Amino acid sequence: MADRVLVTGSLGQIGTELVLALRKHYGTQNVIASDLHDCCPEVLGDGPYERIDVMDTAKLAETVKKYSVNKIVNLAALLSAVAEDKPALAYQVNLGGLFNILELARETGCSVFTPSSIAAFGPSTPADQTPQTTIQRPNTMYGVTKVAGEILADYYHYKFNVDTRGVRFPGLISYAALPGGGTTDYAVHIYYEALKQKAYTSYIAAGTYMDMMYMPDALDAIINLMEADPSRLNHRNAYNVTAMSFEPEMLAAEIRKHIPDFKLDYDVDPVRQAIADSWPNSLDDQAARDDWDWNPKYDLSAMTTDMLAKLKEKGI
Ligand code: VAH
DSSP states (O other): OOOOEEEESTTSHHHHHHHHHHHHHHOGGGEEEEESSSSOOGGGTTSOEEEOOTTOHHHHHHHHHHTTOOEEEEOOOOOHHHHHHSHHHHIIIIIIHHHHHHHHHHHHOOEEEOOEEGGGSOTTSOOSSBOSSOOOOOOSHHHHHHHHHHHHHHHHHHHHOOOEEOEEEOEEEOSSSOOOSOSTTHHHHHHHHHHHHSEEEESSOTTOOEEEEEHHHHHHHHHHHHTSOGGGOSOOSOEEOOSEEEOHHHHHHHHHTTSTTOEEEEOOOHHHHHHHHHSOSOBOOHHHHHHHOOOOOOOHHHHHHHHHHHHHHTTO
16 A cells, blocks of 8 residues: 655644655655644645644544544644743644554554754754764753654654654745744744845854755755665664755845845844754764765855745745
């Protein structure tokens, strides 16, 4: 029987594009999108859609049975900045939701892909070329749910043989859907404002390096790891993956190659700056390259060229 994939959090920054990419790979009718909206928004095209809250275990089980789902991609989560504002809800959705998905996978035999983040690292983690296996003491609720989620997903793999897999994503940059409530969102908004105003005021300070990745590479990472030969996987949850590391001035300089009079200034947000300061400056992603041939295609220059072109096509 063909693989049938349930995606939670389908209307988020990753989900909006991942559902369409998964439908290209597995077939439109074999990918069931889900989120909190009552009906399927146009952006997700014409494949199956269900309204699912990941806290609703009955609806999750009913959906897996209804569509004979064998793979679950769990994206439902609150991102870093909004999670600091709503820590209890973030704990419930990010960790409670993942627990519900893992329990369902244990009972039904589904595999589970769920992304972690560079947020799973903290101030005591080696910040440059952060190793695959190292200290993980995040000091944000988002980071707590991500590192706990990694450990929980590994537990379900080693204790119950659930096929769990995940990557630690850096900041993701895309032209299709805006991110919501993250710390790295500045690196998306800057492109929109560069086209609209030829200027942007960054809430992240100059010199703040963070790992980043263009969404096409992130989508490839998810599908390639989901399809990877399990005998090659030396890690499960989760693999470091990155494509570039930059700070706001580097991004502005790249934009100026296309918009010469672009101006960048700063109004630093202490909450999101503190979150960014607790994260690595750059990751070592050699394990992903060795175990499942991870190989990003976009660097800062290629991403900027494509991002600006695609946003212009959208009429920004
Ligand atoms: C955030 N975009 O900023 C997310 C991501 C590494 C950052 O997890 O919260």
